[in-house]
Amino acid sequence: MKRDECLRALARHVTDEIVVATYQAAFDWLVIRPHPLNYVSIGAMGIASSHALGLALGRPDKRILVLDGDGSLLMNLGSLVSVVEAAPRNFVHFVCENGTYEANGAHPIPGRNRVSFVGFARAAGYARCHEFTDLAEFETRIAAVLREEGPVFVDLKVEPGKPSPQDYGYIHSAAARSSFKAALRSS
Amino acid sequence: MTMPDEQQLHGASIIAAIKASGIEFVVSVPDITTSEGLLRPIAHDPEFRLIRICKEDEGVAICTGLAFCDRRSLLLIQNTGLMDSINAVRAVAVEYEQPVCMMVGLQGKEPDRKPRDSAKYGVRIVEPILEIMGIDQHLIETDSDIAQIRPAIDAAYARSRPVVLLIGRSPSAP
Secondary structure, three states: OEHHHHHHHHHOOOOOOEEEEOHHHHHHHHHHOOOOOEEOOOOOOOOHHHHHHHHHHHOOOOOEEEEEEHHHHHOOOHHHHHHHHHOOOOEEEEEEEOOEEHHHOOEEOOOOOOOOHHHHHHHHOOOEEEEEOOHHHHHHHHHHHHHOOOOEEEEEEOEOOOOOOOOHHHHOOHHHHHHHHHHHHOO | OOOOHHHOOEHHHHHHHHHHOOOOEEEEOOOOOOHHHHHHHHHOOOOOEEEEOOOHHHHHHHHHHHHHOOOOEEEEEEHHHHHHOHHHHHHHHHHOOOOOEEEEEOOOOOOOOOHHHOOOHHHHOHHHHHHHHOOEEEEEOOHHHHHHHHHHHHHHHHHOOOEEEEEOOOOEOO
């Protein structure tokens, strides 16, 4: 699956959820679905799902979707355990698995094509795990996946699609944070 | 033998100050300095939601997510964990100007020495590192220091800046 096509399919099902996105998935998502409830101020690689857990605990009335990377998740595998321990019912963790540190030179991740991200999630205690390799199947099933009680884990086996601008200036900006905060307060 | 008052640090008084600061969530990796006096009673206190995490940088992000939701939290960790999460503290708490409130046990600090005079390298570098990062810090070593906790946490949220409360000796269990 091309990542941008996959995220476009997801975007068709997103309404008022908070979307926490990191690195290349964030750059794609900002183009595909610009929205004030996009949370892209991750700051340090690996901790997107932890920001999302804080949001999920703080706003149990909102559904939180995480768009993570495989290299990012490898830096914070313990977060899978912490999320299951906290058991947020409003938490869906997508991982865009492309086998590379795409934003840092596209070097391969360790364990590429050997490790199982769904296996990590299951072992951490996630009861609901999904793996998609085919766009048509993803489009068919994503609505039902989004209705499942969290925490939910979804591995998307993707390859880069149409390149999106890497707007680091925006994701690190005070404006991105303040507009998100204002949107969250009024949501 | 009873300790003189000026050498006592009561866990119950620290917990009362944390509550008075409006903290709802305590996010923690266990620390031997604060284990019995703070973490264990907090774990049994229905006024707190304890979030047990695997690594301290997770906690920096969790506290930030909660702050965006206008919910107050405290990251309760050890100085070793603070060192391990420096990049997250640098990026999220300092550069993003987020009110991440950290209570940090100084593992192995000698009660009769200031942190920067400790024989332990891991202890004596903490204050200088926080200084160079521009992070407000307060040393909580005896009961008379506990009054600093609430104003420090209130200021962190009012200014949207991180703060570190260093616990210089093991608080007594309630």
